[in-house]
Amino acid sequence: MKKRPILAIAAAALAFTLALTACGNGNNKPNEKADSGNKEKASNTQTAEPPKLDPNAKVTIEYWQYEFPAKVELINELITQFQQEHPNITVKQTNFPYDQYNQKVATLVPAGKGPDVINLYYGWLPKYVASGYLQPLPEADFPAAEIEANFFPFVETAKLNGGYYALPTGVRTLGLFYNKDLFVKAGLDPNKPPATWEELVTYTKKLTELDDKGQFVVEGFGWEPGSQLHHWFRDGLLYQAGAQDTSEDRKKLLWNETPAGLEAFKYLIDFAKEHKVGINGFYTDDANAFKTGHAAINVDGSYRLSSIKKDVPDLNYGIAPLPSYKNKSTQASFWANAIPSNVKGDKLAAAVEFLKFLTSKGVQEQWVEKIGELPAQKEVALQDKYINDEKLGPFIAQLPDGRAHFFIDETQERTLFVEAVDQVLLKDVPIEKAFEDLITKTQKLYDDYWAKK
Template sequence: MTISTFKVRLATAAAALMLSASAHAGEVSWWVSEPGKVKAQQLATEFEKENPGITVKLQANPYGGLEGKVMIAVKSGIPPDLIEVQNSWIPSYQATNALEDVGAAINQSVPLTDFVPATLAACSVDGKIYGLPFQAEALAMLYRKDLFRDAKLDPEKPPQTWDEMIEVSKKLTYTAPNGQRRYGYGIAGGGAEGQGNTLYRSLPYIWMNGGDILSADMKKSTLNTPEAIAGVKFYTDMLTSLKVSPPSTLENGGLELRRLFMAGTIAMYQGTPTELERFAQDAPNLDYGVAIMPHPTGKETSALLGGWGFIVPKAGKNKAEALKLLQFLAKPERLALYTRTFPTTTTSMNLPRFADPKLDAFKVMMTHARPQPPIGSWLEISSAYYKNIQEVLIGGASPKDAMAAADKAIDAILKK
């Protein structure tokens, strides 16, 4: 081999290596949840057309076990470049210092002032934004208008206060002429994803009564207070003393409540905007209404903000491309396309897709929604809370004793 031939081959090999490295650098791996797969592929194709040097490698993951799967990935040192997660998981991931601060990148694409403030707060830890919130939701009250009529109640006047809620729930609880046992109000006490379902539906009763689960500095549990105990009592009384919730409550999560509602077994329950799509598919003739959640007299309603976002792991190999995809996804029309409930910006919320009057109560609830505390030990904290809520529901403890026990367990978690 001559020196000139060797130089040519060396140059060719170097060029091939550079091309290979360039191709790798131009590939961004994106994990999404299974329900978002079709729309994610649509957006990925559009992104690739706008950015011909970048390829999107898409992977869809089922909900089951996703939180743990992402935690393993972000701690592995070789995570995907962009990941769809529940916003409530972000503090736990960032507790390991695993996430990129994406606030500045988002602001270059969409002004942060366009976002509903609580949605950014849900993705933030210590004032830094670690995720692009694309989906937001707050529970509203769904009620069967036909069952209201059967009970001689005005279907256009759902209960607005706790006192009205108790009165109406009692009237809606009876055995119908066809032998079906009906119940006024369905609450979550278990089922699949029971911990999240029960927390999501019960914690707002503590908030709207002026209580909280943690102190403002997140260093102490505040469940053993009159306000918090009364909120828990109102929620659990629906099963334990008032008996206006079905005996299956300890097995009921969101899915079970929806089925009981469609079957006419329960007349009211807390649901998300996604329920409306399910009703349209599974029970198109269902006669129902949507209202804001009842609240204590003289106080405001409340909701726990739910939602999803996209995170960029620090250890991702293609961070520049991931941030470019993140900025692409942040545009209002893409947030509106991808969300399964509501988008997170004012501009996208005003698009025609969200003009259905049945969504109005959900929009109102969004203005009263609060994110969970941004603390890395939240999963443990909510587990201790859930365990003690169940103790009340099975009749093993009073709300006061259960919240005292939860208080003690959570304080121990906070001191670790």
């Protein structure tokens, strides 16, 4: 009598547990069909004729991007503009949270239900192309020579197997955010941000404010390894110190090829370890600490402009290019629009039209004004009205020095970096050893990836 209900409850609980732990995998089932489907698609995309849209046909195409309110809003506006110019094309926008993006593509595209134009992070492109999910952009509509003449050089990361698979509307670079009020308070000239590695250290020391118990009141530097520091290291500091990220074929990490790599790594860690001008977890993270006036200087992306404008419109801050050392360099990144391999016929023609529209000069101008992402085309970006803009100017000035590093696995590479930093800070592991371990572990990710190719 006593035993049964308990057993029953336990069994029910167990079943429920199983259901919970396994439910994540339910999404994969349709993938099975991918095998045959993709091979078929891969073969008939290589010879794609320039698509012609039947002027009488009514076409509906679907556009996918991740959920970012400002972008969703602007795309809706742009769709209205586009549909006025192309009355026979209807564009439907669908949004997914960033985390679900890849799952949705992997399940819906093979089932023939995916988008006709899709917005992807540049770091994902190699995986997407290798898996056969994308078709190269038709050469007749998007000639490679023209792209290379018009777009900034790092857009070439979207060129795979000799062809372009995606094009961005807007791009982002890392820059230096600095709080002008805190500069004045520390006796620094708010119109003279630090321009070199050395100056950055001196400035952040002066800007750091501790209370009588030695706790941070203001960090001189918003130091958060889990945010942008990893990118700053790979595309900024490494090159500035005279090192390189990877070999040309992207197979080998070159961080320790010269002493410059270690110098860059040490420079970054020393803000927390030696100079003690910033620490992780202060006001939860660097962006929040900066917004609330508790971090005086922060390395962050141009995408932060719009959220600062929205959250703390009165923050008195300035933007400067990243401080340089032996060279100038910054991280560039972008979301790009691509066409899945199963889009054909009228839909392909309409998708091409929409993609042309999205990368056009007019749209790029609206994009920078509403979203704050920088125009991907030189001609648009390098207009006086943007170069001379107090906030956008420094980001744009850095575009020619922008680098977009290759990813195998964004999360894992970032996690390894954060761990290496934690080893030094929390376990007193020598910087040299943490650095070597980091390279070994990251290189293993690369080796595993290329071994499967």
